Amino acid sequence: MTEHDDRYAVPATAAIPADAPMFNRAAWIRILPFAAYLLFIVIGDVSERLGVRPDALRWLYPAKIALVALLLALFWRRYHELSRFRLAPSTAAIALAAGVAVFVLWISLDAGWMVVGAPAGYDPRVDGRIAWLLVAIRIAGAALVVPIMEELFWRSFLMRWVDDPDFESVEPSQPSTKSFVITVLLFGFEHNLWLAGIVAGAAYSLLYMRHRNLWSPILAHAVTNGLLGVWVVRTGSWSYW
Template identity: 35%
Template sequence: MAGGKEAKNALKQIFAMEGYWRYLAPFAVYLFIGSIVSLALPGLEEYHIYISYTLRTVVVGVLLWKLRHRFTELADKQLLFDPTALVTGVLVFLVWIGLEGRYPLFTSSEVHFNPTDFEGTVTVFLIFTRFIGSVLVAPVIEELVMRSFLIRYIISPKWEEVPIGKYTFESFAVITLIFGFSHYRWLPGVITAAALNLLLYRKKNIVPCITAHAMANLLLFVYVVATGSWFYY
C-alpha cells in the first residue's frame, strides 16, 4: 500500500510539475522528442530533424511559458542585460568558431538542420524556428536544468536549500563535463560550461547565465545564416 501511495504521489508531482519535475519534465521533452518523431514517422528520415526541432521549440517553449511563475530564480530581470554576461556570450561565440576543425570529434554527423534545402516560405519558417529555438528556448531550459537545478542537486538532494551559485569542485566538474559532452562539438561545449559556471559563481544568479548563453547562440545564428555554415546545426 505504501509503495502504491508513493507511486501515486510521484505521478501527481509529475503531472503537476511540482518540485524538480518543473525542470525535468520540459527537459525530457527537449531531449527525447527527436526519438519519438523517429519512431512515429518511419520513412521520413530526411525530415525528422526539421519536424523534431520545430516540435521541441514549440512544446518546450509553451511549457516554459506556462511554468514561468514557478521559476522564481528568473524573477530578477535587472541582470538580464548584465555587461559581464554579454561579454561572456561574445567570448563563448568566438570560442565556438575559433576552435572549429582544430580538435578531434568522437562522432560524425551527416544530418544537419539546413533550411536552404527547401524553398520560399518553408525556408523562412525554418530559419525563424531555429532562431526561436536557439536564442529563446534552449538557453532558458538548459540553464534552468544545468545551473539552477542539477548543479545544486549534486551538492545536496535537498537542492532547494542550496543557494544558487554555491561552489563545490564536484558540482563544477560534473556539470562542466555533462554540459560539454552533451554537445557534438565537445571542446567548445566544455569551455562554455566552465565559463557559464564561473559566471554563475560570480553573479549568484541564473539570469546572467541565460543572457550569456542566448548572446552566444544569437551570434552563432547570425554567423551561420550569413556564411551558410549550416554544419554547425
C-alpha cells in the same frame, strides 16, 4: 559588483530522510522541459533510421521548441529565480562579453579530435532555397527558449542537486568542485563539439556562481546561440546547428 539574492540565504535544514524521493517538485519542473527537448532528438534519430525524409524532419524543431516553451510557460511562476529580470549594467556587460567569447571559441574549437560523431546539423533549405520561416524559428528557439530551458536544468538544478537533493537550499555561489566539474563535463558531451561545450559550460557556470543570478548565464547563452545562428546562415555551415 556582486549581486546577492537573500532568497538563497536559508538556514541549514535537517538531513533528508532516506526514503525521500530522488527528485522533488522543484526538480521535476526543471527536468521536464529538458527531457521534452531530448525526447524530440530521439524521435528525430529514430525517424531518420526508419527512412523519414529530411524535409519532413525539419518540422520537428518547431514542434520541439513549441512544447518546451509551453512547459516553461506552465511552470513559469514556480521558477522563483526568474521572477524578475534584474541585472546591474556591469553584470549584463560581463554576460554579454562572455556570450560573444563563447561564440568565437565555439566556431574555433572544431578540430577533428574536438568533435564527437558526424552531426548532420539543421539545413533549412527547401529546393535549394533558404526557408526563412524555418530560420527564424530556429534562431528564436535557440536564442530565446533553449537558454532558459538549459540554464534551469544545468545550472539552477543539476549543479546544486549534485551537492544536495534539496538543491534550492544550495546558494548559487557555493556549489562544490565536484558538482561544477560533473555539470560542465556532462554539458560539454551533450554537444557534438564536446570541447567547445565544456568551455561554454564552464563559462555559464562561473557566471551563475559569480553573479548569483540565473539571468546572467541565460543572457550569455542567448548571445552565443543568437550569434551562432546568424553565422551559420551567413556561412551555410549547417552542421553547427
